[in-house]
Amino acid sequence: MDRYDRNKLLDFIGESGQEKISSARVLILGVGGVGTNVLMNLAALGVGHIGIVDYDTVNITNLNRQILYDMNSIGKYKVEIAKDWVIKFNPDIDIEAYCLKLDSDNCEEIFKNYDILVDAFDSHSSVDLINRVSVKMNKILIHAAVSKAKGVIMTTIPFETPCLRCFLNINEEEEKENETKPSGAISPTVSMVASFQAFEVLKLILNQGVLIKKEPLIIDGLLGVAIRPKIYISEKQFCPVCGLPLHSFEAFEE
Numbered sequence: 001m002d003r004y005d006r007n008k009l010l011d012f013i014g015e016s017g018q019e020k021i022s023s024a025r026v027l028i029l030g031v032g033g034v035g036t037n038v039l040m041n042l043a044a045l046g047v048g049h050i051g052i053v054d055y056d057t058v059n060i061t062n063l064n065r066q067i068l069y070d071m072n073s074i075g076k077y078k079v080e081i082a083k084d085w086v087i088k089f090n091p092d093i094d095i096e097a098y099c100l101k102l103d104s105d106n107c108e109e110i111f112k113n114y115d116i117l118v119d120a121f122d123s124h125s126s127v128d129l130i131n132r133v134s135v136k137m138n139k140i141l142i143h144a145a146v147s148k149a150k151g152v153i154m155t156t157i158p159f160e161t162p163c164l165r166c167f168l169n170i171n172e173e174e175e176k177e178n179e180t181k182p183s184g185a186i187s188p189t190v191s192m193v194a195s196f197q198a199f200e201v202l203k204l205i206l207n208q209g210v211l212i213k214k215e216p217l218i219i220d221g222l223l224g225v226a227i228r229p230k231i232y233i234s235e236k237q238f239c240p241v242c243g244l245p246l247h248s249f250e251a252f253e254e
């Protein structure tokens with residue numbers, strides 16, 4: 001018996017799929033509510049090489065949704081606690097912790113070591129940077145955002161699917177505005193979103209299933225619904241980052 005027996009019994013994984021999972025290289029950007037849940041899922045699956053990026057320390061207000069941490073974690077760097085957790089939980093995993101704020105200088109140096117990037121920052125502050133660098137380096141990016149009881153998930157594959165900037169509703173002004181305002185968030189929302197991101201990672205590694213690409217998946221935990229919105233593609237305006245036509249979708253009606 002080994003720890004992956006139940007993984008291997010699944011027809012979409014099997015022995016060969018587990019080997020692919022073990023050799024996969026995934027970078028998780030942010031180990032807050034969404035990121036810690038993605039990390040726990042990937043560590044349980046047995047993803048062999050995981051990087052985590054965050055410069056924040058744990059505070060008491062994180063514990064309503066960042067359930068990898070506990071009272072002893074308060075004041076300590078999130079990446080250090082998260083790295084220690086992975087080492088104890090699954091010593092098979094090669095885990096690298098980057099305790100820093102991403103900027104245009106360090107981004108490429110870190111991203112080059114990984115095949116799949118998971119955008120799990122709770123805030124929107126770095127989304128434009130991450131998007132630009134992932135397109136430039138031709139890296140797959142799995143984006144997620146959380147707002148109230150709602151989550152949005154989308155996988156972008158450079159030059160094959162729209163990037164995050166292709167969508168008109170993502171812009172720098174909005175990011176700056178969101179950066180300064182703390183917002184409410186609960187554990188069920190972040191874990192729901194993180195589970196979908198972990199599934200995207202798994203599908204990409206195994207080359208199985210249907211990716212959430214080209215249009216986002218919007219889930220509302222309070223209403224108990226998940227939708228794929230209708231997408232409108234501009235004929236005249238093009239994305240300044242990847243060059244594809246600009247996209248938009250109707251706001252989710254509550």
Ligand SMILES: [Zn+2]
Nearest residue numbers: 163166239242
């Ligand atoms: Zn684009």
